[in-house]
Amino acid sequence: MSHTVPSAGIRRARKQRTRRALLDAALRLLEHQSLSGLGLREVTRAVGVAPAAFYRHFESTAELGVALVEEALDGLHDTIAAILADTRESRDGERIDRTVDLIARHVRDRPAHIRFIIRERHGGVRPVREAIGAQLRRFAEEVAVECARHPDTRGWSEDDLRMLGGVYVDQMVMTASGFLDAVEEEDPEAAAERVASVARRRLRLINLGRRHWLG
Amino acid sequence: MSHTVPSAGIRRARKQRTRRALLDAALRLLEHQSLSGLGLREVTRAVGVAPAAFYRHFESTAELGVALVEEALDGLHDTIAAILADTRESRDGERIDRTVDLIARHVRDRPAHIRFIIRERHGGVRPVREAIGAQLRRFAEEVAVECARHPDTRGWSEDDLRMLGGVYVDQMVMTASGFLDAVEEEDPEAAAERVASVARRRLRLINLGRRHWLG
DNA sequence: GCATTCAGTGTACGAGTGTTCACTGAACGA
DNA sequence: TCGTTCAGTGAACACTCGTACACTGAATGC
Numbered sequence: 001m002s003h004t005v006p007s008a009g010i011r012r013a014r015k016q017r018t019r020r021a022l023l024d025a026a027l028r029l030l031e032h033q034s035l036s037g038l039g040l041r042e043v044t045r046a047v048g049v050a051p052a053a054f055y056r057h058f059e060s061t062a063e064l065g066v067a068l069v070e071e072a073l074d075g076l077h078d079t080i081a082a083i084l085a086d087t088r089e090s091r092d093g094e095r096i097d098r099t100v101d102l103i104a105r106h107v108r109d110r111p112a113h114i115r116f117i118i119r120e121r122h123g124g125v126r127p128v129r130e131a132i133g134a135q136l137r138r139f140a141e142e143v144a145v146e147c148a149r150h151p152d153t154r155g156w157s158e159d160d161l162r163m164l165g166g167v168y169v170d171q172m173v174m175t176a177s178g179f180l181d182a183v184e185e186e187d188p189e190a191a192a193e194r195v196a197s198v199a200r201r202r203l204r205l206i207n208l209g210r211r212h213w214l215g
Numbered sequence: 216m217s218h219t220v221p222s223a224g225i226r227r228a229r230k231q232r233t234r235r236a237l238l239d240a241a242l243r244l245l246e247h248q249s250l251s252g253l254g255l256r257e258v259t260r261a262v263g264v265a266p267a268a269f270y271r272h273f274e275s276t277a278e279l280g281v282a283l284v285e286e287a288l289d290g291l292h293d294t295i296a297a298i299l300a301d302t303r304e305s306r307d308g309e310r311i312d313r314t315v316d317l318i319a320r321h322v323r324d325r326p327a328h329i330r331f332i333i334r335e336r337h338g339g340v341r342p343v344r345e346a347i348g349a350q351l352r353r354f355a356e357e358v359a360v361e362c363a364r365h366p367d368t369r370g371w372s373e374d375d376l377r378m379l380g381g382v383y384v385d386q387m388v389m390t391a392s393g394f395l396d397a398v399e400e401e402d403p404e405a406a407a408e409r410v411a412s413v414a415r416r417r418l419r420l421i422n423l424g425r426r427h428w429l430g
Numbered sequence: 431g432c433a434t435t436c437a438g439t440g441t442a443c444g445a446g447t448g449t450t451c452a453c454t455g456a457a458c459g460a
Numbered sequence: 461t462c463g464t465t466c467a468g469t470g471a472a473c474a475c476t477c478g479t480a481c482a483c484t485g486a487a488t489g490c
Contacts (some may be wrong), residue, residue, distance in 0.1 A: 011457050015467060022319050034339035037252040040448065051448080053468050060448095119337045122392065124249035133396075170389060177337065181348075201378050209424030226487050229435060254477065266478080268438045275478095 018088075019057045021047045023071070026064055027112045036124035037063045065120065065128040072113035073135040080108040080139055080172070084146045096203045100196050103172055107179040118177050136173070140165040152211045160213070167206055175199040234272045236262045238286070241279055242327045250280045250331075251339035280335065280343040287328035288350040294321040295354055295387070300359045311418045315411050318387055322394040333392050351388070355380040367426045375428070382421055390414040 027170035038061050044051045058064040071163060083102050087095040095200035107114050121132045144165030147153050153161060175195065234269065240261035244253060253276050259266045273279040298317050302310040322329050336347045359380030362368050368376060397406035 011465090011467075014457090018467080032339065034249045034251050036249050037339060039446080041446075049467095050469050052450080052470085055449085056467055119339065122334045122337070124334065132295060160416065163413050164420070166413065167417055167420065174385060189423065198378050198381065201375065202382055205379070205382065205421065205424035207424070207430065208427045209420035209422070212423045212427055213420065226435090226437075229487090233437080253478095256477065264437095265439050267440085267480080270479085271437055 003023045015056070018047065018049060018053070022054065022057055022064065023050075023068060026061075027068060027116060030068075030116050030119070032111055034123050035061065035120055035128060062125050062127055065125055066131050068113075068116055069120070069128055069131040069135070072110070072117050073132070075110055075113060076117070077134070077135075077139065079103070080142070080169075084143070088146075088149075092207060095202050096207070099172075099203065100175065100199045103175050103199070104179055104192065104196060107176050111180060111183070114176050115180055118173065118180065121173075136169055137166075143168050152207075153213075154176070155214060164210065171202060171206065175202075223320065224424040230271070233262065233264060233268070236264075237269065237272055237279065238283060241276070242283060242331060245283075245331050245334070246327055249338050250276065250335055250343060254418065277342055280340055281346050283328075283331055284335070284343055285348070287325070287332050288347070290325055290328060291321070291332070291352065292350075294318070295357070295384075299358070303361075307422060311415050311422070314387075315390065315414045318390050318414070319394055319411060320356075322391050326395060326398070329391050330395055333388065333395065336388075337411050350380075351384055355384045358383050367422075368428075370429060379425065386414070386421065387415060390417075 022043055026038060026043050029042060029046060040054050040061055041051045043061070043064070044054050058067070079102055083099050086101055087098050087104070090098060117132060120128045123148075140162065142165070144158075144161040147164055148156070148161055149166075150162055153164070154165075178195035178199065182188055182195050185191040237258055241253060241258050244257060244261060245274055255269050255276055257281070258276070259269050261423065273282070276371070280384050288363060294317055298314050301317070302313050305313060334344045336351075338344055355377065359373075359376040362379055362383075363371070363376055371379075393410035393414065394407055397410050399405040
């Protein structure tokens with residue numbers, strides 16, 4: 001009976017719980033403002049905890065921002081991996097459809113994370129900006145590696161492959177941003193479908209360019 | 216002697232002068248933070264003027280932000296027009312080179328304006344965000360109109376042309392952002408050349424896709 | 431010349447900010 | 461069982477913030 005809860009981590013768990021609460025509250029507050037304007041007191045007030053408690057978890061809101069970057073981009077990384085794996089065997093047309101659908105779903109599932117990433121990618125807080133930039137560059141690299149397996153890119157230089165990976169990642173981010181903006185329009189579903197349509201055609205354009213890159 | 220200064224606008228001119236000073240000071244302060252974190256007092260302090268004087272020109276920092284958007288995008292519009300006009304007769308290769316050069320020059324000439332636009336495009340202040348979005352959409356429209364004159368896009372639908380215009384404008388903004396980031400690296404000139412090289416290849420990729428869009 | 435306009439001043443207000451520090455009390459390890 | 465650890469408290473610190481209001485004095489128009 002006693003050792004079923006092996007004497008460990010009630011404290012650690014409690015701490016984790018308020019840490020999560022801080023992150024969640026911050027994420028919610030960041031939907032309508034940017035990180036450089038987010039106050040430490042504002043966050044603790046939303047959680048219902050004393051301001052000083054904040055320091056037990058982060059030494060500044062910038063550091064909290066970096067933590068948010070990590071969890072947001074972990075999620076995005078999973079989606080990218082899913083896109084790459086899921087569409088590896090598809091024909092070109094349905095591959096594009098599937099990609100855009102997966103982006104739409106990701107945005108629907110984690111809108112606040114995505115909004116945060118897009119807002120802070122060029123935001124006023126350097127460490128956050130750099131963390132996002134570094135991660136996105138890593139994603140581009142991974143996409144480039146996957147691209148190399150495709151017959152259309154046979155014989156490409158590494159540099160050109162990296163360029164192409166970057167194009168896809170940027171395209172993905174812009175599409176996500178579009179889906180995010182869509183929900184604020186008067187007919188969100190129609191707007192989202194418009195975004196999806198443009199995204200599909202952009203990808204088709206890029207793929208056509210890729211096919212004719214050499215010779 | 217007396218009517219050489221025709222009794223007009225000494226007041227108006229003085230007002231304009233401090234208005235400019237407010238805009239310039241804000242622009243400088245915004246290089247290291249975002250608009251939602253910019254304080255009215257901070258701006259007036261930088262200009263050397265009483266806080267209340269701010270209200271003679273803007274009713275909030277958001278309104279000042281919108282003014283900045285307008286002047287920043289006027290400048291960008293001129294550069295886009297220059298790109299479209301200047302490269303109308305060129306062959307494809309040098310057209311791309313010229314385009315990228317003009318973007319690089321624009322960023323070198325007005326770095327603060329560009330940084331502001333890129334930062335606030337997805338920033339926390341709605342009216343500013345929307346002003347930027349609307350203007351960029353207008354630019355895309357203009358580029359689309361110009362694209363329609365090109366033989367490669369003969370027979371394209373209006374929707375596809377708009378899509379293409381958007382691709383070019385987004386590409387331009389991303390390139391500008393790249394040039395901006397380049398100056399912060401240890402070898403800025405090399406970084407800028409790397410950005411330029413990637414931008415040129417991206418444009419080449421897009422142009423290849425454009426050429427093979429139909430059939 | 432004179433009354434009017436108005437860009438900019440100076441002071442004051444209440445409210446919110448980040449950070450500190452001594453503290454409490456429950457979870458912990460031995 | 462008992463001393464230690466440490467997440468969270470609450471009060472106080474010295475700021476900064478946006479806004480209001482009565483004001484000054486030079487430019488202005490009649």
